[in-house]
Amino acid sequence: MVEATALFRNAAGIDTAISILKQRFGDRLQTGASVREQHGHTTTWIENQSPDAVVFPNSTEEVSDIVKTCAAHKVPVIPFGTGTSLEGHVNAPAGGVCIDLGQMNRVLAVNEGDLDCVVQPGVTREDLNTHLRDKGLFFPIDPGANASLGGMAATRASGTNAVRYGTMKDNVLSLEAVMPDGKIIRTGHRAKKSSAGYDLTRLLIGAEGTLGIITELTLKLHGIPEAITSARCSFPTVDAACQAVMTTIQFGVPVARIELLDAMSVKAANAYSGLKLPETPLLLLEFHGSAAGAAEQAETFGEIAEDFGGTGFVATASTEERSKLWQARHDMYWASLQLRPGARGISTDVCVPISRLAECVTKAQDKAAELDLLAPVVGHVGDGNFHTLVLIDMDDADEVARASQFVGWLNDLAISMDGTCTGEHGIGQGKKPYLVRELGDATRYMAAIKAALDPDNIMNPGKIV
Amino acid sequence: MVEATALFRNAAGIDTAISILKQRFGDRLQTGASVREQHGHTTTWIENQSPDAVVFPNSTEEVSDIVKTCAAHKVPVIPFGTGTSLEGHVNAPAGGVCIDLGQMNRVLAVNEGDLDCVVQPGVTREDLNTHLRDKGLFFPIDPGANASLGGMAATRASGTNAVRYGTMKDNVLSLEAVMPDGKIIRTGHRAKKSSAGYDLTRLLIGAEGTLGIITELTLKLHGIPEAITSARCSFPTVDAACQAVMTTIQFGVPVARIELLDAMSVKAANAYSGLKLPETPLLLLEFHGSAAGAAEQAETFGEIAEDFGGTGFVATASTEERSKLWQARHDMYWASLQLRPGARGISTDVCVPISRLAECVTKAQDKAAELDLLAPVVGHVGDGNFHTLVLIDMDDADEVARASQFVGWLNDLAISMDGTCTGEHGIGQGKKPYLVRELGDATRYMAAIKAALDPDNIMNPGKIV
Numbered sequence: 001m002v003e004a005t006a007l008f009r010n011a012a013g014i015d016t017a018i019s020i021l022k023q024r025f026g027d028r029l030q031t032g033a034s035v036r037e038q039h040g041h042t043t044t045w046i047e048n049q050s051p052d053a054v055v056f057p058n059s060t061e062e063v064s065d066i067v068k069t070c071a072a073h074k075v076p077v078i079p080f081g082t083g084t085s086l087e088g089h090v091n092a093p094a095g096g097v098c099i100d101l102g103q104m105n106r107v108l109a110v111n112e113g114d115l116d117c118v119v120q121p122g123v124t125r126e127d128l129n130t131h132l133r134d135k136g137l138f139f140p141i142d143p144g145a146n147a148s149l150g151g152m153a154a155t156r157a158s159g160t161n162a163v164r165y166g167t168m169k170d171n172v173l174s175l176e177a178v179m180p181d182g183k184i185i186r187t188g189h190r191a192k193k194s195s196a197g198y199d200l201t202r203l204l205i206g207a208e209g210t211l212g213i214i215t216e217l218t219l220k221l222h223g224i225p226e227a228i229t230s231a232r233c234s235f236p237t238v239d240a241a242c243q244a245v246m247t248t249i250q251f252g253v254p255v256a257r258i259e260l261l262d263a264m265s266v267k268a269a270n271a272y273s274g275l276k277l278p279e280t281p282l283l284l285l286e287f288h289g290s291a292a293g294a295a296e297q298a299e300t301f302g303e304i305a306e307d308f309g310g311t312g313f314v315a316t317a318s319t320e321e322r323s324k325l326w327q328a329r330h331d332m333y334w335a336s337l338q339l340r341p342g343a344r345g346i347s348t349d350v351c352v353p354i355s356r357l358a359e360c361v362t363k364a365q366d367k368a369a370e371l372d373l374l375a376p377v378v379g380h381v382g383d384g385n386f387h388t389l390v391l392i393d394m395d396d397a398d399e400v401a402r403a404s405q406f407v408g409w410l411n412d413l414a415i416s417m418d419g420t421c422t423g424e425h426g427i428g429q430g431k432k433p434y435l436v437r438e439l440g441d442a443t444r445y446m447a448a449i450k451a452a453l454d455p456d457n458i459m460n461p462g463k464i465v
Numbered sequence: 466m467v468e469a470t471a472l473f474r475n476a477a478g479i480d481t482a483i484s485i486l487k488q489r490f491g492d493r494l495q496t497g498a499s500v501r502e503q504h505g506h507t508t509t510w511i512e513n514q515s516p517d518a519v520v521f522p523n524s525t526e527e528v529s530d531i532v533k534t535c536a537a538h539k540v541p542v543i544p545f546g547t548g549t550s551l552e553g554h555v556n557a558p559a560g561g562v563c564i565d566l567g568q569m570n571r572v573l574a575v576n577e578g579d580l581d582c583v584v585q586p587g588v589t590r591e592d593l594n595t596h597l598r599d600k601g602l603f604f605p606i607d608p609g610a611n612a613s614l615g616g617m618a619a620t621r622a623s624g625t626n627a628v629r630y631g632t633m634k635d636n637v638l639s640l641e642a643v644m645p646d647g648k649i650i651r652t653g654h655r656a657k658k659s660s661a662g663y664d665l666t667r668l669l670i671g672a673e674g675t676l677g678i679i680t681e682l683t684l685k686l687h688g689i690p691e692a693i694t695s696a697r698c699s700f701p702t703v704d705a706a707c708q709a710v711m712t713t714i715q716f717g718v719p720v721a722r723i724e725l726l727d728a729m730s731v732k733a734a735n736a737y738s739g740l741k742l743p744e745t746p747l748l749l750l751e752f753h754g755s756a757a758g759a760a761e762q763a764e765t766f767g768e769i770a771e772d773f774g775g776t777g778f779v780a781t782a783s784t785e786e787r788s789k790l791w792q793a794r795h796d797m798y799w800a801s802l803q804l805r806p807g808a809r810g811i812s813t814d815v816c817v818p819i820s821r822l823a824e825c826v827t828k829a830q831d832k833a834a835e836l837d838l839l840a841p842v843v844g845h846v847g848d849g850n851f852h853t854l855v856l857i858d859m860d861d862a863d864e865v866a867r868a869s870q871f872v873g874w875l876n877d878l879a880i881s882m883d884g885t886c887t888g889e890h891g892i893g894q895g896k897k898p899y900l901v902r903e904l905g906d907a908t909r910y911m912a913a914i915k916a917a918l919d920p921d922n923i924m925n926p927g928k929i930v
Contacts, residue, residue, distance in 0.1 A: 113711050113820035114849075136715075156660040167658050169667070170635060185907040191816040192848040193632050194885035195621040195671055197892055197900050197929050198911045202634070202667030206660055223717040246578045250601075252688040252754075254719070289717075290765075293758050300755075351656040355578035383657040384579075420659035427662055435662050442650040445918060446663045452917030453910060464662050 007094035007462050013073035014095050018053045020069050021097065028056045039080050039090060039098040045346050045394065045403075046088040046430055051078055051098035058103050060176060060184055060215040067213065067458075068182030070097055074456045079209040081151025082124065084143075086347055087428025089155065089208050093462040099213060101150055107131050108216070115221045116173055116190055121150020121214050128219075137221045140165035143424065144333075150214045155426040156206030163249075163382030164256040164288065165222065167424070169205050176216035177204055180454035190218055203449075208426055209460040211453050225288035228256075229298040230322040231315040232285070233305045234278045238262060239358035241281045244301075244308040245381050246354055251304065253297045257286035259329050260379035260386070262361065265336065268376055269328035272335030277328065278312065283381070284329050291317065329378075336376045336389045343374075343391040348407045350414035351385040351423025360417055364388055364410055371402045385423035412437065427464045435464065472559035472927050478538035479560055483518045485534050486562065490527075494520045504545050504555060504563040510811050510859065510868075511553040511895055516543055516563035523568050525641060525649055525680040532678065532923075533647030535562055539921045544674040546616025547589065549608075551812055552893025554620065554673050558927040564678060566615055572596050573681070580686045581638055581655055586615020586679050593684075602686045605630035608889065609798075615679045620891040621671030628714075628847030629721040629753065630687065632889070634670050641681035642669055645919035655683055668914075673891055674925040676918050690753035693721075694763040695787040696780040697750070698770045699743045703727060704823035706746045709766075709773040710846050711819055716769065718762045722751035724794050725844035725851070727826065730801065733841055734793035737800030742793065743777065748846070749794050756782065794843075801841045801854045808839075808856040813872045815879035816850040816888025825882055829853060829875055836867045850888035877902065892929045900929065 022029050030036075036050035057063045070077045076096025083090055092098065105122035112135055119128060126146045128139050142159040143152060151157075153175070158167035165171065174188030187200040204212055235241035238260070245258055261269065261282045269275055283305075287297040298315040305313055316322060323330075337345050352360045361377055368375035368388065379386030388410065390403045411421040411434040421427075421434035436443050447465045450457070487494050495501075501515035522528045535542045541561025548555055557563065570587035577600055584593060591611045593604050607624040608617060616622075618640070623632035630636065639653030652665040669677055700706035703725070710723055726734065726747045734740055748770075752762040763780040770778055781787060788795075802810050817825045826842055833840035833853065844851030853875065855868045876886040876899040886892075886899035901908050912930045915922070 111818065111820060112715070114818040115714065116818070156664070158658055162658060166635070169664065170631070179910060183906055185910065186904065187907055188904070189880075189885065190818045190883040191850075191879075191885040191888060192819070193623055193627060193816055193850060193888050195887045195889050195891040196885045196896070196903055197671070197908065198676075198914060199621070199634065199664075199667045199671050200907055200910060202664045203914075206662070206664050211663075223715050225717055249580065250577070250688055252690055289758075290761060292761065293754075296755060296757065351658055353576065353579040353581070353655045354657070355576060385656075385658060414656075415654075418655040420654065420656040420661045422660045423656060423658050424660050426660040431661070438661055439651065439653070441648055442652055442665055443662065444648075445644060445650065445665065448917045449663060449668075449914055452913045 009095050010074055013075045014052050017070050017073040017075040017097060021053070021055055021066060024065065025055050030054050039083065039100065041088045041091040043084060044086050045344065045400070046091065049091040049093050051092040052095045054098045054100050056100050056103050060178065063099060063178045063213055063215050064182045064184050066097065066099055067178050067180070070458055071180060071182055071456065074458060076458050076461050078460050079154065079213045081121065081148030082146065084145035084147045085151065085155055085428060086425045087430035089426060089428040089463060091429060101148065104215070110135060111190070112137065114190060116218055117221055118216060118218050119149055120216060122148050124148050125152065132221065136224050138224050139171070139219055140222055141168055141171055149217055149219065153205050153214055153217055154207065154209050156424070158424045160257045160259060160380055162380060163258060164254055169202055171220045172201060172205055173218040173220055174201050175204055175214050177212040177214050179212045180459050206426065208428060208463050210450060210464050211459060227289060227291040227294040227317055228322065229287045229294040229315055229317045230285065230325045231298045231301060231313065232325050233283050233310040233313040235281045235283065236309045238281045238361045240308045241283050242354065242358040242381060244305045244310060245283070247304045248301050249382060251300060253300050255285060255297065255301070255382060256288040258382040259284045260381040261328060261332065262365065262377040265332060265376040265378055266328065268335040268339050269331060272338050273327050273331045275328055282328065284326055332378055333389070336391065339376065340374055340391040344394045345389045345391055346403060347387050347389050348410060349385070349387050349422050349425040350410055350419060351383060352414050352417045352419030354384040356417040356419065357381060357384045357386070360413060361386060363413060367409060368406060371406050373403055373406055375406070383423065384419065429462060432464070474560050475539055478540045479517050482534050482538040482540040482562060486518070486520055486531060489530065490520050494518055504548065504565065506553045506556040508549065509551050510809065510865070511556065514556040514558050516557035517560045519563045519565050521565050521568050525643065528564060528643045528678055528680050529647045529649050531562065531564055532643050532645070535923055536645060536647055536921065539923060541923050541926050543925050544619065544678045546587065546613030547611065549610035549612045550616065550620055550893060551890045552895035554891060554893040554928060556894060566613065569680070575600060576655070577602065579655060581683055582686055583681060583683050584614055585681060587613050589613050590617065597686065601689050603689050604636070604684055605687055606633055606636055614682055614684070618670050618679055618682055619672065619674050623889045625722045625724060625845055627845060628723060629719055634667055636685045637666060637670055638683040638685055639666050640669055640679050642677040642679050644677045645924050671891065673893060673928050675915060675929050676924060690759070692754060692756040692759040692782055693787065694752045694759040694780055694782045695750065695790045696763045696766060696778065697790050698748050698775040698778040700746045700748065701774045703746045703826045705773045706748050707819065707823040707846060709770045709775060710748070712769045713766050714847060716765060718765050720750060720762065720766070720847060721753040723847040724749045725846040726793060726797070727830065727842040730797060730841040730843055731793065733800040733804050734796060737803050738792050738796045740793055747793065749791055797843055801856065804841065805839055805856040809859045810854045810856055811868060812852050812854050813875060814850070814852050814887050814890040815875055815884060816848060817879050817882045817884030819849040821882040821884065822846060822849045822851070825878060826851060828878060832874060833871060836871050838868055838871055840871070848888065849884070894927060897929070
C-alpha cells in the first residue's frame with residue numbers, strides 16, 4: 001500500500017450534511033462499510049480512503065441539491081462514475097459524500113444530422129455505442145475500461161484510437177455542470193465550434209471533479225467507417241517500430257490505431273493466448289475509410305514497415321481475422337498478469353514526443369531490469385503515450401518501494417524529454433508531485449482558479465492541486 | 466460608429482508606467498497619435514480607442530518586464546498581433562500600454578518527426594507556411610487574414626478548413642505566457658496529449674489576452690497532402706446545399722473545405738470576377754489525401770450532390786484549375802464590397818448545428834431584406850458557421866442602427882438554435898451582451914477566474930467579461 005495524504009476532516013459538518021441528505025434521499029443514500037469502500041479508490045496501490053456516505057441522484061437538480069447541502073456545511077463532495085480511474089481520483093482523504101452518477105445513465109438525444117448526442121454522465125462508452133450502432137454512428141474514445149462518459153471527461157481520457165479521433169477534450173462539444181456553490185451551468189451548446197468566452201468546457205475536462213460535477217455531456221459522434229483494415233508487423237527493435245510509425249504519420253496516413261507491444265508483452269501474449277509471434281516488438285494497426293482507402297493505407301504502411309526491418313506484415317479487412325490479429329492486444333492485461341501469477345499489476349502512464357518514444361521506452365525497460373522489476377510495455381505509439389504494467393508482490397515492502405521509485409523515475413524521465421507525467425490517466429493523488437515538476441509556476445494559477453471557484457475546497461479535495 | 470464602452474482611466478499610473486518604460490525601451494516605445502490609432506481597433510464599426518503608448522518587445526523577458534511595470538501601477542496592457550480582429554479586441558477603453566508582438570516573429574524550432582513546431586507569437590500564418598514548405602509540412606488554420614499566430618490563439622480562430630483540421634484549440638499543443646503579475650509560465654510541453662492538471666492551454670486560447678499574454682506557441686503541424694482535389698457545385702436552395710453537406714459528412718468523407726456562397730454572393734462574384742456561375746447557392750470544396758483517395762472523395766460528393774439537385778458539378782486535381790474553381794471565394798470580400806461601392810463591409814459571425822444552418826441562413830437573408838440591408842452570406846458550412854457582410858453607408862445613422870439591430874437579432878437567432886454568437890471572431894467588445902445571453906450564469910464563473918488571475922483588471926480590460 002502506498003499511503004495517501006490525509007486532509008482535515010470536518011466531522012461535525014459531515015454528520016449534519018448526511019443526516020439532511022438521508023431525509024431527502026432515503027435508501028438512495030448509503031453508509032454501509034462495503035458500499036463506502038467500493039467507492040473509495042481500489043484499483044491500484046493507493047490505499048482506500050472511503051467517503052462517509054454514497055448518494056445516488058437521478059437528476060441534475062438532485063446533484064445541485066446535494067452540492068448545496070454539502071457547500072452549506074463545508075463537506076467534501078466526490079463524484080464517482082465507474083471507479084476505473086487509476087490515480088486515487090475517487091478517494092476521500094477528508095471523508096465526505098460520494099455522488100455516484102451511475103443512475104444518471106440516459107442517452108437524452110442523438111442528432112444524426114449534426115453527428116452529436118447528449119448524454120447523462122453515468123452512460124458508459126459501451127452503452128453509448130450499443131445505443132448508436134443501428135444509426136451507423138459511434139463514439140470513438142476507448143480508454144480500455146468500460147468507463148462512464150462523465151468520468152472519461154473528468155480525467156481527459158483517451159486510449160487506442162486517439163491518434164485519429166483525439167481525446168475527450170476533442171470530442172466533447174459542451175457540458176452541463178454543477179458548480180461548487182450548487183449552481184447549474186452550461187459551458188456551451190451544440191455548435192461545432194465557438195469563440196464565445198473562456199473555454200469552460202475544456203477547463204472542466206481533466207479537472208477531475210475538483211471544479212464542478214459534470215451532469216450532462218454533448219458529444220461529437222463519428223460515422224462507423226465503411227471499412228476497417230487491421231494489420232500486424234514485427235520489428236527488430238522498439239526504435240525501428242517507432243521510426244516506421246513516425247514515417248507513416250508524416251506520410252499523412254490517417255491511421256486509426258497503432259499499438260506497440262514490447263518483446264516482454266509479446267512473450268506474455270504468446271504464453272497466454274497460444275500465439276506464435278516472434279518475441280520482438282510488435283505493432284498492431286487499424287485503418288478506417290472506404291474499402292479502397294483503408295486497404296491503400298495498410299499497403300502504404302506495409303511498404304514503410306519493410307524499410308525499417310518490419311517482418312511478418314499481415315493485413316486483413318475481415319472482421320473475424322481482425323479479432324485474431326489483435327488478440328495479443330485484447331488479452332494483454334490478463335496475459336501480463338500471468339507473467340507472474342499472484343502479483344498486482346500497477347499501470348502507469350507517460351507521454352513524450354514520438355521522436356523520443358523509443359529512447360524513453362528503452363530506458364524504462366533498462367531501469368525496470370536494473371531494479372529487478374517485471375514491467376511489460378504497451379504503447380499508444382502514434383501519440384507517444386505508453387504504459388508499463390509493473391507486476392508487484394504487494395507483500396514485499398522492498399519491491400513496492402522499488403516499484404514506486406521506478407514510477408517516479410519514469411515520470412521524471414518523460415518530463416525531461418519534453419513530455420508529460422500522464423498522457424491519459426490524470427493526476428489524482430498519485431501524480432501530484434510530478435505535476436509541479438512538470439509545470440512549475442503554472443500550478444500556482446491552477447490553485448488560484450481552484451480557490452476562486454471552490455473557496456472552501458469541497459470539490460474532490462486532495463486531487464490535482 | 467458604434468460607441469465602445471469607456472472604463473475608468475488611471476491617468477497618473479499610466480504616465481508613470483510610460484515614463485519608466487520609455488527609459489527602458491527608448492525608441493521601441495512610441496506615443497505618436499498615428500501609431501496609437503493604428504493599434505486601436507480600426508477594422509469594423511466599433512469606434513477607435515487608442516492606447517497611450519505602443520511598445521515593441523523582442524523577448525518574453527521584455528514582455529514580462531512590461532507587464533510587471535504596468536501591474537505595479539495598475540495600468541492596462543493590451544496585446545497586439547496584426548490588428549485583424551473584428552470585435553474591438555485591441556481597443557483600449559481605459560487607455561494603457563499596447564504590447565505589439567510583431568517583432569517577436571521567429572520560428573524557434575520545427576520538429577519534423579513529431580509534426581510540431583515552436584514559434585513566437587508575432588509569426589504570421591503565411592510566414593510559418595512559407596518557412597515549412599520545403600519540409601512538406603503546413604499549419605492548417607486559415608482565418609482569411611494573414612493574422613499572427615499569437616492573435617489567432619488568443620481569439621480561438623479557425624476558418625475554411627476547420628471542418629477537417631479543427632480550430633486553434635485543436636492545433637496548439639502548449640503555450641508560454643506572461644501572466645497578469647508578470648510571471649512567465651508554460652502550460653505544457655510537446656507531448657501530443659496530456660492529462661496533467663487544468664487545461665491552461667485551452668483556457669488561454671480564446672481568452673483574448675484578458676488572462677495573460679501568449680509569448681510562445683507549440684503548434685501541431687500536418688503533412689502537405691499528397692493530392693488536393695477541388696470541386697464546385699450549384700444548388701437550387703441553401704437547404705439543398707446543406708443537406709448535401711450533411712450527408713457527405715455522415716458518409717465519413719473527410720472533406721477539407723466546404724464553403725457556401727449564397728445567391729447574392731455568387732452574383733457579386735460573377736460581376737467582380739467575370740464568372741458565369743448560375744446565381745443560386747454554390748458550394749466550393751477541397752479534398753485532401755492520396756491521389757486516388759482525394760479523387761474518390763470528390764466523386765462520392767458528386768454523387769450525393771446529384772441526389773440533392775446539385776448541378777454543374779466539376780472537380781479537378783490541377784493546381785491551376787483549382788485556383789480558377791475557387792476564384793469566386795478568393796475574391797469574395799472585394800466582390801461583395803462592389804455590390805455597393807463606397808459602403809463599409811461589416812462582417813459578423815454565428816455558428817449553429819448544421820441541421821439548423823439552412824433555416825438560420827434563410828431567416829438571416831429574409832431579415833436583411835426586411836431591414837433593407839445588403840448582406841451577402843459566406844459560410845464554413847461543414848461547421849455550421851457563417852458570416853454576413855453587411856454593406857453599410859456609415860454616414861446614414863438610420864442604416865447603421867438597422868445594421869446593428871440585424872447583427873444583434875442574428876446573434877440571438879443563433880443562440881435560440883442551440884448555436885453560438887461567434888464561431889470564430891470572438892467576443893471582444895462587440896459581442897459581450899450576447900455572451901451573457903448565450904451562457905448565462907457560466908459567465909459569472911468566467912468573471913471569477915478573471916478576478917482571481919487578474920485582480921486589478923489590467924489585462925485587456927473591457928473584453929469578454
